[in-house]
Amino acid sequence: MKSVARVSAPLAAAAVALILLPGTAVAAESTPVIRAGTATAAAYSGKIQALSFGEVYFSGNAPFIGLVDTTCQYAQLRGGVNSNGTGGYVNYVQIDNNGSGGACPNNQGGTTTITTVNTNGSGTIYYDDDHANNRDTFLKLPGNQPGVKIKAVIEMPAVTTEPQTCYYGLTADTPTLEIDLYNPDNPNRPDPTLAQAQGSAQGQQFYLMPTETNDVYCPEAAAAFANVVVKGESVPNSGTYNQKLYATKAP
Amino acid sequence: MKRAKAALAALLMLATPAAMASPAQAEDIPAFDFADCPDLPDRADPRFWTCNVIIVNGGKFVLGKFDQVINKQMKITYATGLDPDTRKQVTVFGRLRAERMTVRKGIFGDPILTAVYAEPQYAGSFDVVPGPIWKMALKVRIINPVLGHNCRLGSDRNPLRLNLILGTTNPPPPNTPISGVKPVLVSTNPPIQKATIVDNAFAVPGAESCGLGLGLLNAVVNSQAGTPAAAGRNTAIFQQYGSFKKYTDIVP
Numbered sequence: 001m002k003s004v005a006r007v008s009a010p011l012a013a014a015a016v017a018l019i020l021l022p023g024t025a026v027a028a029e030s031t032p033v034i035r036a037g038t039a040t041a042a043a044y045s046g047k048i049q050a051l052s053f054g055e056v057y058f059s060g061n062a063p064f065i066g067l068v069d070t071t072c073q074y075a076q077l078r079g080g081v082n083s084n085g086t087g088g089y090v091n092y093v094q095i096d097n098n099g100s101g102g103a104c105p106n107n108q109g110g111t112t113t114i115t116t117v118n119t120n121g122s123g124t125i126y127y128d129d130d131h132a133n134n135r136d137t138f139l140k141l142p143g144n145q146p147g148v149k150i151k152a153v154i155e156m157p158a159v160t161t162e163p164q165t166c167y168y169g170l171t172a173d174t175p176t177l178e179i180d181l182y183n184p185d186n187p188n189r190p191d192p193t194l195a196q197a198q199g200s201a202q203g204q205q206f207y208l209m210p211t212e213t214n215d216v217y218c219p220e221a222a223a224a225f226a227n228v229v230v231k232g233e234s235v236p237n238s239g240t241y242n243q244k245l246y247a248t249k250a251p
Numbered sequence: 252m253k254r255a256k257a258a259l260a261a262l263l264m265l266a267t268p269a270a271m272a273s274p275a276q277a278e279d280i281p282a283f284d285f286a287d288c289p290d291l292p293d294r295a296d297p298r299f300w301t302c303n304v305i306i307v308n309g310g311k312f313v314l315g316k317f318d319q320v321i322n323k324q325m326k327i328t329y330a331t332g333l334d335p336d337t338r339k340q341v342t343v344f345g346r347l348r349a350e351r352m353t354v355r356k357g358i359f360g361d362p363i364l365t366a367v368y369a370e371p372q373y374a375g376s377f378d379v380v381p382g383p384i385w386k387m388a389l390k391v392r393i394i395n396p397v398l399g400h401n402c403r404l405g406s407d408r409n410p411l412r413l414n415l416i417l418g419t420t421n422p423p424p425p426n427t428p429i430s431g432v433k434p435v436l437v438s439t440n441p442p443i444q445k446a447t448i449v450d451n452a453f454a455v456p457g458a459e460s461c462g463l464g465l466g467l468l469n470a471v472v473n474s475q476a477g478t479p480a481a482a483g484r485n486t487a488i489f490q491q492y493g494s495f496k497k498y499t500d501i502v503p
Contacts (some may be wrong), residue, residue, distance in 0.1 A: 065331070066380075066381070067333055069381075158382060164304075203338075204298075221335075223333070225338065
């Protein structure tokens with residue numbers, strides 16, 4: 001999705017965005033109906049998983065050296081939502097290089113290890129009447145959610161021998177974030193060969209937390225780039241995410 | 252005639268090792284200001300930008316036979332940023348401020364006529380790329396009354412192209428590899444680091460516009476300075492302190 005300029009969100013907030021399906025837009029928001037698979041299927045309220053496909057990037061600007069660009073191969077986020085888009089939450093975030101905790105390489109000759117410290121963020125999904133960015137729905141995440149905290153340990157051996165520990169979250173001055181969401185049959189979804197609901201973050205921003213002790217080279221803000229497949233549970237609380245999801249506008 | 256001969260004699264001394272003022276003291280941390288921070292590009296998000304100031308206060312500059320200890324400060328101000336929509340880095344140059352350095356004191360005790368000075372100048376391009384590598388185009392103004400106001404080694408059109416690194420170089424011979432020194436924080440508030448960046452694989456163009464602005468003395472300068480000098484015969488060692496400021500602390 002096209003990021004909203006000057007909008008920030010922590011990684012977990014972006015995760016919440018990626019796993020919550022329908023929503024209402026700022027300028028043309030409507031209430032959605034999240035459904036179990038098709039435009040006429042029953043409403044779905046329950047747990048949701050967003051699983052990345054392709055590479056996941058986190059990019060920031062560090063003092064003196066410029067771009068610090070981290071590339072991960074795996075991101076999984078889990079949470080839940082009501083069928084009308086309300087009550088969205090995320091309670092699990094995993095971002096690494098292989099699904100098993102490996103650190104992600106960065107462009108400064110080292111690796112970045114991303115750890116979720118707290119995931120207590122929330123948001124709402126809206127249906128977009130105007131279909132900005134060709135989306136069907138979008139997740140809106142308000143800023144100032146101190147319950148979200150992501151730790152990134154950035155190694156830049158070409159610059160410094162000291163790994164840089166940085167904490168990112170939804171800070172007090174973080175503006176509202178939007179993330180685009182697409183139905184399984186939207187021709188503009190990130191991967192048109194996948195007939196599943198998808199989400200996209202393209203430059204979603206999250207900010208360094210001033211309430212934490214951050215090292216000198218920590219980028220003040222980081223932009224996230226990821227595409228995900230979004231699914232629900234066909235059997236509630238089974239832990240198996242195999243339910244196709246679809247969003248329509250509420251009547 | 253006597254004046255020209257004296258000046259020429261000064262030029263002939265160019266190549267001899269400079270008995271120069273001593274380098275800056277080791278832990279003399281300079282004062283930083285951010286007055287030269289460039290304006291951000293249109294629509295840039297200040298959270299993705301920093302203004303960086305490097306003050307070079309030691310090291311050396313070997314350009315052909317011209318072996319200059321850096322005994323005056325050079326202040327380099329530049330901004331680095333990121334377009335959060337495209338993941339592309341952007342570098343915006345602010346300013347290079349450098350004092351003239353005495354290459355050769357007046358051989359007759361005359362600080363004007365027979366002394367020769369060198370002054371590094373920005374030559375139109377600067378970038379920081381992952382590595383990191385500081386890519387800087389420079390020219391060096393050679394100052395002496397006989398040489399005129401525009402005598403330089405290099406120009407905007409044909410500059411010295413430095414690729415300064417913290418790591419180890421891989422120069423062509425006769426130069427051998429040299430290494431920089433990774434940053435060490437000497438202050439956290441304000442943030443100040445100390446480091447050394449190096450390059451000894453760059454070429455130095457010949458002299459231009461020396462002698463009444465017509466280049467009449469280009470050949471003399473080149474002869475004495477050993478320029479143009481191919482890559483492998485020149486060295487830049489910048490011992491420096493650096494500080495930065497976030498643009499969120501600069502832009503209201």
